[in-house]
Amino acid sequence: MLPSRLCIMRKLPSVLTRTLTSGTTGSPVLLDMFEGHSPIHVNNVRNKLRDIVGASANWSDHVQAMQERKALHTLLAKHQEDLPPRRMKDSYLEVILPLGSQPEIREKYLNVHNSVRFGRILEDLDSLGVLICYTHTKQEMQPKSPLSIVTALVDKINLCKKIIYPDCDIKFTGNVSWVGKTSMEVTMHMLQLHDGDYSPVLDATFVMVARDPENKRPAFVNPLIPESPEEEEIFKQGELNKLRRIEFSTASLLKMAPTAEERNIVHDIFLHTLDTKTVSFRSRKLPPNSVWMEDAKLKGLQICHPQERNIFNRIFGGFLMRKAFELGWATACSYGGSRPFIVSVDDIMFQKPVEIGSLLLLSAQVSYTEKNYIQIRVHSEVYDANTREHHTTNIFHFTFISENEVPRVVPNTYGESMLYLDGKRHFDAVMKEI
Numbered sequence: 001m002l003p004s005r006l007c008i009m010r011k012l013p014s015v016l017t018r019t020l021t022s023g024t025t026g027s028p029v030l031l032d033m034f035e036g037h038s039p040i041h042v043n044n045v046r047n048k049l050r051d052i053v054g055a056s057a058n059w060s061d062h063v064q065a066m067q068e069r070k071a072l073h074t075l076l077a078k079h080q081e082d083l084p085p086r087r088m089k090d091s092y093l094e095v096i097l098p099l100g101s102q103p104e105i106r107e108k109y110l111n112v113h114n115s116v117r118f119g120r121i122l123e124d125l126d127s128l129g130v131l132i133c134y135t136h137t138k139q140e141m142q143p144k145s146p147l148s149i150v151t152a153l154v155d156k157i158n159l160c161k162k163i164i165y166p167d168c169d170i171k172f173t174g175n176v177s178w179v180g181k182t183s184m185e186v187t188m189h190m191l192q193l194h195d196g197d198y199s200p201v202l203d204a205t206f207v208m209v210a211r212d213p214e215n216k217r218p219a220f221v222n223p224l225i226p227e228s229p230e231e232e233e234i235f236k237q238g239e240l241n242k243l244r245r246i247e248f249s250t251a252s253l254l255k256m257a258p259t260a261e262e263r264n265i266v267h268d269i270f271l272h273t274l275d276t277k278t279v280s281f282r283s284r285k286l287p288p289n290s291v292w293m294e295d296a297k298l299k300g301l302q303i304c305h306p307q308e309r310n311i312f313n314r315i316f317g318g319f320l321m322r323k324a325f326e327l328g329w330a331t332a333c334s335y336g337g338s339r340p341f342i343v344s345v346d347d348i349m350f351q352k353p354v355e356i357g358s359l360l361l362l363s364a365q366v367s368y369t370e371k372n373y374i375q376i377r378v379h380s381e382v383y384d385a386n387t388r389e390h391h392t393t394n395i396f397h398f399t400f401i402s403e404n405e406v407p408r409v410v411p412n413t414y415g416e417s418m419l420y421l422d423g424k425r426h427f428d429a430v431m432k433e434i
């Protein structure tokens with residue numbers, strides 16, 4: 001069991017929490033508030049998304065489908081105020097992944113340890129987050145949405161269960177919890193059925209951004225109106241989350257020098273790695289039970305085939321997350337020498353879309369360690385073989401817990417020290433949350 005203070009669902013409006021906790025029979029119980037919002041089968045989420053934007057079923061038709069979307073430009077709002085406000089419950093959705101009651105769908109979700117592949121859950125969360133945003137922005141009179149809604153950020157995913165069982169039904173719930181001008185924060189929860197009750201597994205916060213039909217410029221989304229003091233609190237938290245992200249990014253070690261405390265940490269590591277026999281700045285020695293950062297990484301390559309495309313004919317964000325997670329997991333596994341369990345995912349920024357046909361280079365690095373914890377950073381970039389240029393598309397941060405205490409990872413160069421401090425910052429932020 002991971003720290004139980006996670007997954008408390010405190011950010012849900014009480015009406016929604018009632019819906020979640022009232023299911024005791026295995027089938028979700030919907031309160032009157034949500035009549036008409038019957039749970040969606042997980043396999044239908046992507047079909048619904050395809051229908052909403054009019055995505056092509058076959059890759060060979062994708063140019064035609066994009067041409068047709070261009071005509072939807074006229075449906076975009078000129079001002080946000082022109083769009084009707086929505087309530088949190090308007091975008092509330094429930095999705096069922098019936099691993100218990102439909103064994104035939106288990107295979108796709110199964111890992112070798114006979115538990116659920118977390119990478120598959122990341123894909124489902126990503127699709128659900130986008131569907132929630134389309135529900136928030138739905139205009140009854142429009143058969144197709146003019147908006148291209150993309151994942152900009154996975155702010156955090158905190159898990160409170162170590163194991164996700166492959167033979168028990170899973171329920172996802174979520175709604176839009178904060179809205180800016182063109183961006184929406186989505187809060188989601190995942191629960192799993194045990195002995196007739198759904199118990200929390202994880203909480204997730206994503207930020208999605210609306211773009212025009214061709215995914216070229218930002219597009220306005222419906223405002224969100226909190227309806228109760230509880231919902232005002234949730235909305236305020238969304239504002240605070242935005243400020244926290246700006247603060248975190250302003251203080252990035254790629255822009256600013258480390259703090260005095262961090263400089264001391266780096267210098268202490270330097271002093272501990274000096275070879276006492278040779279009085280030299282250059283001669284470094286690895287302390288016992290430690291691993292140089294240079295020796296704590298794994299790399300991978302993906303060819304981005306059309307099969308992994310999203311509804312906008314770019315690579316699906318959930319696929320990128322699954323691939324990065326699995327490389328990160330493998331890195332933690334080989335580093336710690338035992339099975340690692342995911343504790344938290346935070347601050348996954350989708351900086352650039354990944355085009356179909358790209359060569360995607362993934363590089364996972366152990367950035368920080370503490371006791372049984374391993375902090376992993378995965379950098380992904382596309383390589384253009386024609387221009388020989390590399391472009392960063394994503395940075396992923398994963399926190400794992402290993403069964404046994406792990407060796408300390410030790411930076412050698414200044415660049416590695418910054419990676420180490422960045423890993424420590426992410427780790428400390430995760431530990432503060434739990």
Ligand SMILES: CCCCCCCCCC(=O)SCCNC(=O)CCNC(=O)[C@H](O)C(C)(C)COP(=O)(O)OP(=O)(O)OC[C@H]1O[C@@H](n2cnc3c(N)ncnc32)[C@H](O)[C@@H]1OP(=O)(O)O
Binds near residue numbers: 127
């Ligand atoms: C068919 C089966 C699959 C079905 C699945 C469907 C799911 C589809 C979901 C996806 O797969 S999306 C693919 C993964 N995501 C991407 O490829 C996105 C890549 N990144 C980008 O395209 C741009 O970086 C992005 C559109 C996210 C932002 O572009 P800009 O940096 O130019 O944004 P801009 O400065 O115009 O700001 C627009 C809004 O975004 C917000 N924003 C931008 N970056 C952000 C960030 N990192 N975090 C939070 N908010 C962010 C920004 O605050 C602002 O909000 P407000 O208008 O509300 O003030």
